[in-house]
Amino acid sequence: MPKNPKPEQRMAWHAGHAANCGCRPIPAGVVRLFVERGLPVPTETARVEVAGRKGQEQ
Numbered sequence: 001m002p003k004n005p006k007p008e009q010r011m012a013w014h015a016g017h018a019a020n021c022g023c024r025p026i027p028a029g030v031v032r033l034f035v036e037r038g039l040p041v042p043t044e045t046a047r048v049e050v051a052g053r054k055g056q057e058q
């Protein structure tokens with residue numbers, strides 16, 4: 001990954017990583033990039049993380 005990745009680069013990197021490796025969930029900030037664009041979040045784990053975070057904020 002580049003030192004200062006663009007949002008699209010982070011999305012592409014994490015989507016590829018999640019598809020090939022389950023070592024960690026996609027960070028909430030990257031999940032948000034998908035949500036903001038109306039794109040499906042690549043993993044179930046990430047969806048659960050967003051749902052939990054939303055519940056805590058409200």
Ligand SMILES: [Zn+2]
Pocket residue numbers: 017021022023024
């Ligand atoms: Zn990994």
